Amino acid sequence: MKKLLAVTLVGTILLGACGPITKENDEKTHKNETKKSKNEDGDYNKELREFLSKDIPTTDRMFNYMLSSSDETAKPQVAIKKYKQYSKEFDDNLKIHKKNLKNFKANKNEKIVGDFFITFNEASSTHLKGLITDLEKIQSGQATAYELVEHMSNLDNKFTEDVLKANKKFKKIPNSELKKIIGNDLYKKLDRTLNK
Numbered sequence: 171m172k173k174l175l176a177v178t179l180v181g182t183i184l185l186g187a188c189g190p191i192t193k194e195n196d197e198k199t200h201k202n203e204t205k206k207s208k209n210e211d212g213d214y215n216k217e218l219r220e221f222l223s224k225d226i227p228t229t230d231r232m233f234n235y236m237l238s239s240s241d242e243t244a245k246p247q248v249a250i251k252k253y254k255q256y257s258k259e260f261d262d263n264l265k266i267h268k269k270n271l272k273n274f275k276a277n278k279n280e281k282i283v284g285d286f287f288i289t290f291n292e293a294s295s296t297h298l299k300g301l302i303t304d305l306e307k308i309q310s311g312q313a314t315a316y317e318l319v320e321h322m323s324n325l326d327n328k329f330t331e332d333v334l335k336a337n338k339k340f341k342k343i344p345n346s347e348l349k350k351i352i353g354n355d356l357y358k359k360l361d362r363t364l365n366k
Contacts, residue, residue, distance in 0.1 A: 214274035215351055218284050221267035222356050225291055228259040230363040232294070237366060246305045253298045253305075260295035264288065282339045283351050289336035293329045300325040 235252050267288070276284060304321055307313035313321075349357045 214271075214276045214280055214284070215353075217267065217270045217274055218280070218287070218351065219353050219356055220270075221263060222287060222352055222360070224263045225260065225287065226356060226359050226363055228256055228263065229290075229294065230359075232256045232298075233363060233366055246309055250302050250305050253302045257295045257298040257302070260291050260298070264291045264295070279343055279347055280351055282343060283348060286336045286340035289332055293332040297325050297329045 232252075235256075271284075301322065304313065304318050304325075308315065308318050343351075345357075352360070
């Protein structure tokens with residue numbers, strides 16, 4: 171069972187007032203729209219940072235758990251409990267984030283960054299739920315170890331496919347722009363989490 175759980179853990183890792191138009195009104199409108207757009211952009215980034223300030227620690231805890239090799243992590247019932255916890259945290263974070271995003275507009279790069287992290291969140295939660303189902307099936311005898319490994323491989327492929335699709339645009343964002351969007355502190359936390 172330890173080997174099976176190790177395969178599970180390794181597989182898991184592989185894993186955004188109308189009026190007459192005159193030149194004077196048009197200039198004022200443009201200035202107001204520019205000012206409003208800048209405020210909205212700042213608010214979008216603030217919301218994205220709030221979302222990531224919750225999602226990055228969840229990702230970090232999940233990776234730490236999956237990479238640990240204690241006897242405790244080898245127990246399927248412990249893994250199921252932890253995976254449910256992480257999946258719920260991802261789902262709760264995303265639900266709040268999507269609700270808050272309705273009020274803000276993002277520029278092109280902010281949207282790409284936001285969409286990438288939403289996709290990563292959704293893919294992680296879906297992947298964890300699939301692992302939970304597989305572990306429960308193996309515990310109850312409803313699936314064989316072979317079926318579990320095969321399904322986990324499919325889960326890994328789906329996770330990788332979803333993240334790589336979002337990453338096509340995301341990887342074009344320069345690190346300096348990413349730091350500007352999510353903030354230097356979150357950038358450092360993200361870097362530490364993903365480079366374990």
